[in-house]
Amino acid sequence: MARESNTSDLPGLEVLYPAAFPDEDLLALVHDLAVEPNVLSLVLDQSGAIIGHVAFTPCTIQGDRQPLALLGPLAIHPDWQKQGWGGALVREGLARLRKQGVAGVLVLGDPAYYGRFGFVAQANLFPPHPLPKEWASAWQSLALGDEKLGGGQLKVPKVWDDPKLWAE
Numbered sequence: 001m002a003r004e005s006n007t008s009d010l011p012g013l014e015v016l017y018p019a020a021f022p023d024e025d026l027l028a029l030v031h032d033l034a035v036e037p038n039v040l041s042l043v044l045d046q047s048g049a050i051i052g053h054v055a056f057t058p059c060t061i062q063g064d065r066q067p068l069a070l071l072g073p074l075a076i077h078p079d080w081q082k083q084g085w086g087g088a089l090v091r092e093g094l095a096r097l098r099k100q101g102v103a104g105v106l107v108l109g110d111p112a113y114y115g116r117f118g119f120v121a122q123a124n125l126f127p128p129h130p131l132p133k134e135w136a137s138a139w140q141s142l143a144l145g146d147e148k149l150g151g152g153q154l155k156v157p158k159v160w161d162d163p164k165l166w167a168e
């Protein structure tokens with residue numbers, strides 16, 4: 001079952017991320033997010049082993065107060081992939097954010113995966129750093145309530161304000 005993570009999960013995350021992302025080093029980001037205030041960070045714990053993780057970072061549009069969240073990173077251990085765990089983790093996070101009154105979630109990821117949760121391409125809410133052209137359709141949003149999401153420039157905490165996280 002999904003539960004909120006704490007810093008004692010870091011050793012488990014240090015095993016999970018290189019296994020799920022063999023070509024990408026996300027551990028610095030994962031460490032930074034673990035100490036960033038107000039991040040919703042959920043793990044799937046199977047008898048003490050961390051087999052899945054997702055983080056949602058609070059953010060807003062420049063000059064706007066509508067509470068939003070940025071989804072990422074998301075990882076399921078390869079031994080546990082394609083069994084519904086990723087979907088369960090994302091849906092649990094979205095449900096918790098909806099309860100907190102968060103208006104919408106942004107993600108940079110494969111539309112073929114995130115489309116199943118209702119994410120759609122986002123053209124008028126700009127990511128913190130310009131994306132490579134071929135990633136345009138990977139920038140997506142999902143409104144969690146009735147309120148339409150505003151447009152403008154997304155403002156993220158420092159942990160996400162790194163151009164390398166938004167480029168190849």
Ligand SMILES: CC(C)(COP(=O)(O)OP(=O)(O)OC[C@H]1O[C@@H](n2cnc3c(N)ncnc32)[C@H](O)[C@@H]1OP(=O)(O)O)[C@@H](O)C(=O)NCCC(=O)NCCS
Binds near residue numbers: 074076108
């Ligand atoms: C992507 C990931 C989180 C999905 O978790 P999961 O538990 O394997 O996924 P689920 O079991 O909930 O869903 C499986 C479905 O997602 C699809 N899927 C899995 N990974 C996908 C991907 N990277 N892109 C598109 N679709 C994907 C599967 O084909 C399957 O489709 P189906 O339901 O039509 O058969 C997981 O595979 C993973 O950690 N991958 C490596 C890291 C990664 O790419 N993270 C995502 C960053 S955007």
